[in-house]
Amino acid sequence: MHIPVLLKETLDNLQIQKGDRVVDATLGGGGFVKKVCESHGVGVSLIALDIDEDAVLRFKDTPGISNCKIIFKIANFSDIVQVLNEVGFDNVDKVFFDLGLSSFQIDRSGRGFSFQRDEPLKMTLSKDASREGVTAEEIVNSWSESVLKTIISSYGEERFAGRISKGIVEARKRKPLKTTFDLVEVIERSTPKGYRRRKIHPATKTFQALRMAVNDEITVLERGLEGAFEKLSNGGRMAVISFHSLEDRVVKRFFLKKEKEGEGFRVNKKPIRPEREEVESNRRSRSAKLRVLEKDRNFK
Ligand SMILES: C[S@@+](CC[C@H](N)C(=O)[O-])C[C@H]1O[C@@H](n2cnc3c(N)ncnc32)[C@H](O)[C@@H]1O
Numbered sequence: 001m002h003i004p005v006l007l008k009e010t011l012d013n014l015q016i017q018k019g020d021r022v023v024d025a026t027l028g029g030g031g032f033v034k035k036v037c038e039s040h041g042v043g044v045s046l047i048a049l050d051i052d053e054d055a056v057l058r059f060k061d062t063p064g065i066s067n068c069k070i071i072f073k074i075a076n077f078s079d080i081v082q083v084l085n086e087v088g089f090d091n092v093d094k095v096f097f098d099l100g101l102s103s104f105q106i107d108r109s110g111r112g113f114s115f116q117r118d119e120p121l122k123m124t125l126s127k128d129a130s131r132e133g134v135t136a137e138e139i140v141n142s143w144s145e146s147v148l149k150t151i152i153s154s155y156g157e158e159r160f161a162g163r164i165s166k167g168i169v170e171a172r173k174r175k176p177l178k179t180t181f182d183l184v185e186v187i188e189r190s191t192p193k194g195y196r197r198r199k200i201h202p203a204t205k206t207f208q209a210l211r212m213a214v215n216d217e218i219t220v221l222e223r224g225l226e227g228a229f230e231k232l233s234n235g236g237r238m239a240v241i242s243f244h245s246l247e248d249r250v251v252k253r254f255f256l257k258k259e260k261e262g263e264g265f266r267v268n269k270k271p272i273r274p275e276r277e278e279v280e281s282n283r284r285s286r287s288a289k290l291r292v293l294e295k296d297r298n299f300k
Pocket residue numbers: 002003004005025026027028029030031032049050051052055075076077078098099100101102125220
């Protein structure tokens with residue numbers, strides 16, 4: 001099951017009201033949509049999107065949501081403007097992004113997001129790998145050592161990026177890397193023994209980096225934020241939960257820019273972090289940061 005992170009804090013800060021048009025740009029397990037639906041019923045209109053069709057198909061069958069007005073879309077949030085145009089929404093009042101992966105994707109998608117399961121090296125957020133255009137398998141088996149190093153070091157902030165990319169290139173000369181365990185083995189072989197005794201698994205950062213490259217996550221996020229802001233009504237709010245520093249930096253910079261340009265203001269100057277109790281009951285929440293922006297009421 002996917003446990004939503006910072007749900008109460010998100011709802012407190014979005015201040016959803018009767019009549020609002022609310023977008024959940026990252027439906028996932030549907031925790032946010034379900035809560036909004038329970039609290040507001042037909043008083044609000046919801047548009048829920050996810051790039052992963054499994055998320056949408058699974059959530060559609062959730063008991064108790066049939067009384068709410070929800071439009072579902074299988075789409076990348078970088079296309080949020082087109083998606084909202086298609087459903088006839090000139091503007092919306094609240095937009096929510098809860099970035100990253102759902103527990104379903106890590107545990108059950110079979111697409112190689114977890115280094116703890118032996119699965120094909122895909123890492124595509126959508127089920128149909130051809131939408132992303134590239135898989136992790138193609139990246140590790142055909143991209144040059146220097147590009148691999150750049151990706152692993154910039155997206156993964158991995159200090160052993162050089163050794164790992166060299167290890168990948170040497171290993172693939174013998175046999176193409178096909179599965180997550182093939183890659184984990186190379187990472188473990190390429191990094192110092194002490195690295196394996198640390199709290200985080202030595203493959204964590206490389207896996208994050210490859211997933212970000214496959215799904216072009218930084219560019220997609222920038223486009224998603226711009227699109228959401230464009231569609232936001234004056235006085236409308238957007239909330240974003242990020243789980244690592246690169247994503248959070250994009251959100252922080254975007255919100256600051258909007259504030260500097262007088263187009264909106266940050267509802268909280270500092271990101272909202274989960275309370276200790278939440279981190280203890282849901283470890284996934286430990287790195288979460290929530291930022292909220294309000295669009296200027298007189299925006300032209
Ligand atoms: C952390 S989960 C969301 C969890 C959800 N808020 C809940 O409470 O259950 C993130 C979801 O966002 C989706 N996602 C990630 N990037 C996306 C993108 N660019 N466009 C649309 N959905 C995306 C993933 O497929 C995943 O299902």
